[in-house]
Amino acid sequence: LRCVLLGYRNTSLHSTSSRSMASKTPVGFIGLGNMGSPMAKNLLKHGYPVIATDVFPESCKELQDLGAQILDCPAEVADKADRIITMLPSSPNVIEVYNGPNGILKKVKKGTLLIDSSTIDPSVSKEMAVAAEKMGAVFMDAPVSGGVGAANLAKLTFMVGGVEEEFTAAKELLGSMGANVVYCGPVGTGQAAKICNNMLLAIGMIGTAETMNLGIRLGLDPKLLAKILNMSSGRCWSSDTYNPVPGVMEGVPSANNYQGGFGTTLMAKDLGLAQDSATNTKTPVLLGSLAHQIYRMMCARGYAGKDFSSVFQFLREEEGQ
Amino acid sequence: LRCVLLGYRNTSLHSTSSRSMASKTPVGFIGLGNMGSPMAKNLLKHGYPVIATDVFPESCKELQDLGAQILDCPAEVADKADRIITMLPSSPNVIEVYNGPNGILKKVKKGTLLIDSSTIDPSVSKEMAVAAEKMGAVFMDAPVSGGVGAANLAKLTFMVGGVEEEFTAAKELLGSMGANVVYCGPVGTGQAAKICNNMLLAIGMIGTAETMNLGIRLGLDPKLLAKILNMSSGRCWSSDTYNPVPGVMEGVPSANNYQGGFGTTLMAKDLGLAQDSATNTKTPVLLGSLAHQIYRMMCARGYAGKDFSSVFQFLREEEGQ
Amino acid sequence: LRCVLLGYRNTSLHSTSSRSMASKTPVGFIGLGNMGSPMAKNLLKHGYPVIATDVFPESCKELQDLGAQILDCPAEVADKADRIITMLPSSPNVIEVYNGPNGILKKVKKGTLLIDSSTIDPSVSKEMAVAAEKMGAVFMDAPVSGGVGAANLAKLTFMVGGVEEEFTAAKELLGSMGANVVYCGPVGTGQAAKICNNMLLAIGMIGTAETMNLGIRLGLDPKLLAKILNMSSGRCWSSDTYNPVPGVMEGVPSANNYQGGFGTTLMAKDLGLAQDSATNTKTPVLLGSLAHQIYRMMCARGYAGKDFSSVFQFLREEEGQ
Amino acid sequence: LRCVLLGYRNTSLHSTSSRSMASKTPVGFIGLGNMGSPMAKNLLKHGYPVIATDVFPESCKELQDLGAQILDCPAEVADKADRIITMLPSSPNVIEVYNGPNGILKKVKKGTLLIDSSTIDPSVSKEMAVAAEKMGAVFMDAPVSGGVGAANLAKLTFMVGGVEEEFTAAKELLGSMGANVVYCGPVGTGQAAKICNNMLLAIGMIGTAETMNLGIRLGLDPKLLAKILNMSSGRCWSSDTYNPVPGVMEGVPSANNYQGGFGTTLMAKDLGLAQDSATNTKTPVLLGSLAHQIYRMMCARGYAGKDFSSVFQFLREEEGQ
Structure with a gap:
């Protein structure tokens, strides 16, 4: 993996978006299950303010105690954060969280970076990317390999699909939660x-x-x-x-x-x-x-x-x- | 592979047979096809007198020109050599060459070491071993991995099944034709x-x-x-x-x-x-x-x-x- | 098949809808491909006024010449007919024709009977049924067995899933296009x-x-x-x-x-x-x-x-x- | 099945062997297991003297009580009977019973009809046929369909492979044990x-x-x-x-x-x-x-x-x- 990553480490950073990467602005996190919870904690550990939500209140409570702000639904998270990570069990959950009545895309801001780390059908990732683009946002798929242990230790590997210009921005965030972040190609290729x-x-x-x-x-x-x-x-x-x-x-x-x-x-x-x-x-x-x-x-x-x-x-x- | 082989290199040599290993007595070779022919040539190169036979006269001719003695049938080879290697296309050929009317077992001498490098059904290898034992001979299966190129370069890997006490004797011969000789267990486990x-x-x-x-x-x-x-x-x-x-x-x-x-x-x-x-x-x-x-x-x-x-x-x- | 059908023939007719079945009111037909075209023709032969649409103008032309009224899109058909049959190549087409911007559900009237004879994923049939129900319409899946020849001869077999009370109404229409109409259970079981x-x-x-x-x-x-x-x-x-x-x-x-x-x-x-x-x-x-x-x-x-x-x-x- | 059998019923009988078919000469039966035992009993019921053997004495005892003559080994059966049926569990048993040291072929008489009803590899059937032919005997494979119940009721179906001229002779015997006897072609095709x-x-x-x-x-x-x-x-x-x-x-x-x-x-x-x-x-x-x-x-x-x-x-x- 190192060779792949070195390639990117040597790349100078040309961010194409107006999102501030130097200062640590809030990061949205949706889906605080077995994997999402330790991932969000690692963001906190790296100093990112986290704005989170989950359908299970107890999952939220734990993260709140560690300093995260908890909101009611994905739309509200999208209203507050311009970088959002989602970690959900399956395709229907992803569709609901993005496209549902209280979904991210209801209130997403232009230029927002949406990173979905769920493992789902690549064709659903592509649909989400199209829907996000219509709202002026950028969607990337970034499923992980490595289980709960790796999530706890920030040793996950992320396989990232999406517009190449945004990879650097995604990598900054994902690097707080994983040891390897690999660029795979257009949207859906991370899943692939x-x-x-x-x-x-x-x-x-x-x-x-x-x-x-x-x-x-x-x-x-x-x-x-x-x-x-x-x-x-x-x-x-x-x-x-x-x-x-x-x-x-x-x-x-x-x-x-x-x-x-x-x-x-x-x-x-x-x-x-x-x-x-x-x-x-x-x-x-x-x-x-x-x-x-x-x-x-x-x-x-x-x-x-x-x-x-x-x-x-x-x-x-x-x-x- | 090296670790496996080292184990055997450290083993002191206890030959249980009366076959002379120090001097290079004749080695029988039956089956001079694409694989057998370069294998037999490598035995000649290492100074072993070779006594060979094959159903195709032209295959025999080439080896004869290199110094091998050609005989008419497996039984005659068995009459002259107390170490014999066979390299044949399939189970029926092996059965014929060992058990047929002009087969090795018709004239095999007590104590002869029979090494079959054909790739065949392990249950046929076991049958041959039983038949050989009845005649006082020892049968080992030693199929190869590596193709014609490896055979030419004496770079084959041999996987050997048979009585462990005879492995050293087999390894001496096979080492002239291959880079690795691995002991796998009782008869048939080489094939396995x-x-x-x-x-x-x-x-x-x-x-x-x-x-x-x-x-x-x-x-x-x-x-x-x-x-x-x-x-x-x-x-x-x-x-x-x-x-x-x-x-x-x-x-x-x-x-x-x-x-x-x-x-x-x-x-x-x-x-x-x-x-x-x-x-x-x-x-x-x-x-x-x-x-x-x-x-x-x-x-x-x-x-x-x-x-x-x-x-x-x-x-x-x-x-x- | 006869035994199955006899069961239904003996059933007295209790229509739960206000749709007139005695008189031949217009029937909508969407999808005039290899299968849909002869099916719609058989409706015409049986005296049903047909209101049809298809993305290919030439398919429409042929049916128009036989007396069908051609409209621009599924929504317009839904505006004019309270019984509609759809015959489409695959799940995405069905979703588009029902749920799309010019889809049936945009203008469907309360009490309309929607019969989809496409062969698609039963879970999509169920989704369409839920969406139709929200609009006060009834959706049934009724895929066929038998090919173009059987479609021409009105010898198709229809396997029908949906609310049992509507089966009689569906059977009346489908009987003009097929020899057998079998009730299979709730929505999706026709596909199943x-x-x-x-x-x-x-x-x-x-x-x-x-x-x-x-x-x-x-x-x-x-x-x-x-x-x-x-x-x-x-x-x-x-x-x-x-x-x-x-x-x-x-x-x-x-x-x-x-x-x-x-x-x-x-x-x-x-x-x-x-x-x-x-x-x-x-x-x-x-x-x-x-x-x-x-x-x-x-x-x-x-x-x-x-x-x-x-x-x-x-x-x-x-x-x- | 009837049509197949009628074909043979209309065929006039041209026996090519000297075996008497009019009178009921003794029939050998080897293999008195779950299937063989009721089959042999049906031969007895039809008036055939039965000369039998099996490795399990208790199986023999039962048939002996019903009038069969029990001998020690297949070779002895072959010495006394010129029609022999075998019903054995698998290929190795068939090879042993025919080719073993006390096997049928050790004492088989010229012109003997050997019918093997075991289900085995067709290539083994062919081998047995070749071996039988060398001794002047005729071997046919005639595996059955139908289980123990059908065997008891003489309702088995026999699928027969072998020289067509001998089919009539085989059918006479097999007809006592089964309802259908189908000629399939050369030796091995019954198994096939x-x-x-x-x-x-x-x-x-x-x-x-x-x-x-x-x-x-x-x-x-x-x-x-x-x-x-x-x-x-x-x-x-x-x-x-x-x-x-x-x-x-x-x-x-x-x-x-x-x-x-x-x-x-x-x-x-x-x-x-x-x-x-x-x-x-x-x-x-x-x-x-x-x-x-x-x-x-x-x-x-x-x-x-x-x-x-x-x-x-x-x-x-x-x-x-």
Whole structure:
């Protein structure tokens, strides 16, 4: 990642907007869930005044105690802040928060920078960008990789899509909440990059689980098999960094009964987005599609709360037991 | 690979057989095809007298000119050599060469070391080992990774299954033809390791091709997408070392119209072996099985002779063109 | 089908609306494409005054010559007719025609019956029903099975979802354009029934093609194999009524180079809708999903315009040719 | 079936062998398991002297009490009978019973008719036929459809592969144990027909289960959905005769907690044979292959002993429960 970022670090700053970046003007934050809450706290820690809202009062209360100003709805936030970050569970929430009767676009000011860190369908990101542009505002999609732990430690990676001239402005804010901020291209490409990565991740993980299981049944020692794969062309992140077979690696969910990590439900959601994007663009994704179905089945069979590497356990059960 | 090999280099040599390893006694070689021929030549280069046979006289002629002794059939080779290497296209050929009317086992001497470098069903390797043991001989499976180029340069990797006490003896010979010799476990585990690696490789390659194609259609630049994947959890050998998208990397088959490399036909064959092994051991391999079918279709649609990364091209075609 | 319909024929008519059904008041028709045009003509034939619109003037001209009144946009049609049928290519078109700036809902009268015969996502049907209800109108989804030929002959089957009390009113109109009108349940279930049928159809067709191909390669005569399947538990509509293997049946697309019939592109579209519905309802559809991908690939490989039974030809190609 | 059989009933009998068919000479029977035992009893009922053997003495005892002569091994049976039927669990058993040290071929008499009703790989049937021919005997494959119930009632269907001239002789014997005897072509085509039927059956069943599940989640009543499918192009044996959804039909396993019927384990076995045949003939079977994997997973997850229509239950589980 460093090389990518260095490119941007060397870039001199040419802001095309009138938003003041030197002084820390208030930043709006909408969506104070498991991810949004620590992200907003990191903005506070970096000295940004935060103006926030969420449908759950208790989430707001916690942030208020830390110094944030809480308002009633997204429209009110848009009335007060010219930089707003949204972090919401799914496409319909994003549409509501931007386009709804009390949505951001009802009161957004010209030149406002809107950064959506939700993971949603890239085509919804594009719709939001068009709607924002009509109001004279700028919309960027900036989904994250890294979970709650990374959010707490400001170690998230942001994949950013939108007008390139605004990337510097976005990066200033996102840099307070993450370790890496990568520019991906026009609006929607941040989502696209995240969805693509997670689809390949799911395929690699299921493939690793199938392969390790087959090798073990053929008489190979799991640690030795992992070592051989990792020296060879079978190598992938799931085999060398996050091996799904208990006993092969330490410090990964498979070493801890598949607790923590990246939940099967979230993976199923992302694969659903990948499938939607593939259907919309008429792209054949045979393995991606089957991976989606496998994680869908896992969700229904008791693996919803486990790390997505538990697919090894799902496939592992022996007949006759 | 080095770490694995170091383990063995530190092992003191306890040969359990009476075969002389210090002096270079003749080595039998059966199967002088695209792979076998350069392998046998490397044995000659290392000073081993070679006694060979093949069904094609012209293959024999070339080796004869280099100093090898040519005999009529595997049985005759077994009569003259107490170390024999076989390199054959498929399971039926191996069965014929070992068990056929003029097969090795008709005249094999007690204590002979039989090393089969063919890629075949591990269950056939086990059968051959049992049959060899009945005659007082030792059978090991030692399939290779690396193609004709690696065979020429003695850079193959051998994955060896068999009695551990014989590994040192096998390694001495195989080391003349390859850069890495990895001990995998009991007979059949060499095949198992190779099959497992190639199944995961196929899954990773198709997954990478699907993902790159989807990302491109969603507006991402292919080079940037590859960079993002390779910094992230989607990373795999097919994305970072052998990217299937033309223009992303140099020096790989995708940069050369998918010529050279590892042919789609060979990948389909190995996936067939993986499928057979999975069926026999009742192991679910959903992605592995679908990968097999995809390469099978490619073989029928003009991709048989291309490198297996051409699956990108296979999936790439746009509707309406 | 007869039994289903008889149930309704025996039902006494209790219309809950003030729409006059005895006299033939004007019927609005929006979408005069390959399917909509013959449907509207059949309404004219049955003596209904038709008020129509379409984005293509030439489509309108033809209907005008037959006596229809042509208006400029859906809103104007809604201003004149209290029964409107829409027949559009996809979800976005439906949203535009109902909810757009010149859409039906801009001028719809209270009590109007809106029947959408497009094949779209059931969740969009539900949205339209909610929007219509707000305006005091009634929305029903009524997608068809049967192609252009059946539309010409008024032999379509309509699968109708919506308030049961309005079914009689819908059936009166639809009966002029089709042979069967089946009530499926609440709004969206007409779409659901169609999508479900076509997903199972696609699975059965690909399954039949794979099976016939495998049997032929194993030495079975195709006609005999079809006969055996059709006497046995492998029997399905694709094997006994629409066999995809040339030479097995007469009068089907496989007997005519896969011309006519139900196009691969349309099947791919319907499978996309099935996939979307499955993703939204978190329903695992492993074979349905793979069937979608296979038809997607076919669209890109020259089969877009052929009947969907051409999957046999797609799978059939032999290696080495 | 009638038409097929009538063809043969009208054929005048030209036996090419010297075996007496008018008088009831002894019939050998090897393999007295769940299927073989009732089959042998039906031969006894029809007045054939039976000479039998099995590895389990208790199976032999029961048949002995009914009048059969029990011998020690297949070779002894072959020494006494010139018509022999075998009914064994899998390919290795068939190879042992025919080719083993005490196998049939050790003592088979010239002109003996060997009928194997086991369900095995067609390539093994072909091997056995070649081996039998070397001894002057005739081998036919004649796998059955129909379970233990049909075996008891002599209602099995036999699919027969082998030399056509011998079909009449085979049919005489098989007609005592089944209601239908279908000639399929050369040796191996009986197996091929059975494997093909069961592969398409599995695809249709899983497809029906996915479709019914999707429809139900989209709000359709299961009985109504089944009715619509069965009137339409989605119709298949699994939807109209053996519906997998509890409550839709009576008298099928889904109405009885998936007890009885055709076990998931047997389906998985047959799909494994289909996969092997497809791999050997390089035939792409995408859905067939995935169906195999699904039944393989079911075997490992508690469905091994249930009817194969329980795939509906397997897919049905809801997330969050």
